[in-house]
Amino acid sequence: MQRMKPSIPKGTRDFSPVEVARRTYIFDTIKRVFQKFGYQPIETPVMENLSTLTGKYGEEGDQLIFKVLNSGDYLSKVDSNKLENRNSKALTFEISEKALRYDLTVPFARYVVMRQNEIAMPFKRYQVQPVWRADRPQKGRYREFYQCDADVVGSESLLNEAEFICIYDEALSCLGLKDFTIKINNRKILSGIAEIIGKPELIVDMTVAIDKLDKIGYDGVTKELMERGFTSQNIEVLNPFIELKGSNEEKLQVMKQSLATSEIGKKGIEELESIFNYLSSFELKNATIELDITLARGINYYTGAIFEVKSNEVQMGSIGGGGRYDDLTGMFGLKGVTGVGISFGADRIYDVMLDLNLFPESAITSTKVLITNFDSAAEKYALPVLVKLRANGINSELYPSSTKLQKQMKYADSKRIPFVILIGEEEMQSGKLTLKNMTSGEQEKLTIDMIIEKLA
Known part of the structure; x- marks a missing residue:
């Protein structure tokens, strides 16, 4: 029998200890900021009922949902004519009742509806979990990846939008980013523009x-x-919006005049x-806020x-x-x-x-100190030292x-361990260890108590 070469499915990834540590650092930083703003964590199952997911993402999205075959003899109850026709789409709902979640939004909507009598509104939740899409893998696009979401439902207050901008500013600043732009627009303004150029029915095409x-x-x-059905006259009216320059305040003033006849535009x-x-009233750290009329982001959804x-x-x-949606x-x-x-x-x-x-060095360092191992006597001496270090919250290991020694030092280097304790005959006699x-x-040369004080 030919031995198979080990592999993983296309569009999935292994992560090394360093990569996992870095990703955990990002997730933990963002989670702390979510919690600081009053958001609570929830988790939903890896699998949802296929009926829960189907029809929520459009025809193309439905095709990208990973279906899960029913347990047991899943073909036994299928009509033989359907099997003979070899139509996989017609068979799907008979042989597959479950699917891997496509995103975190639809499961969250399902969660809210199922628990509407338990949760207090407004409900502020965050969720950091993997999702799966049967997409064609390519650079930067995977079939398995994490989403890191926060939503508040049951509140019309625009304070929520302002606080989300603050969340972006604080989380990205905590991660070390110094210069980033948060672009903002409003779906109602885009509807107003489509209205005044005389093509409200083509708003999706325009955006x-x-x-x-x-x-x-x-x-x-x-x-x-x-190509999408706009005339040169339509584009002439649209052009000033596309080329709109100036500060946020100046852009708003121009739009007030341009959209004066559009109620939905004025509302936007x-x-x-208000935002x-x-x-x-807030002090932003590193974010620049830019009103960008060309920003559309999934116009059918927001x-x-x-x-x-x-x-x-x-x-x-x-x-x-992200953005606001009226009927999640x-x-x-x-x-x-x-x-x-x-x-x-x-x-x-x-x-x-x-x-x-x-990424700070501390984010990718799991062990803080390695104790070397010269011989059986040194090993026996080191064990109580190891126990004491760990009891004081210092991540430690004994080789x-x-x-x-060269091999042990190389091991410490490979794991980015910042400190090594050397215990030889001299150290065991004096009680002062080499750090x-x-x-x-x-x-x-320090006692174990002095080492703990230094490293804790």
């Missing part, structure tokens, strides 16, 4: 096109708009002004303010985004529960931090066998 401005430029956007402007007024976050220090796509739970029969949420792009944040060398700083090379 899909102008959302590509950074990628294809103004000429590319104009060409796409013409009022909402943005900016709330933000004036109904109010929308956000997108980009680093200005590294060339990278968005590292976060309506898909499960509970109407009128408004909400707003954001998501952090953990994989892209990881890449930005790696490029900028922002498990007596071998050359070596692996970064500076400095060595000190």
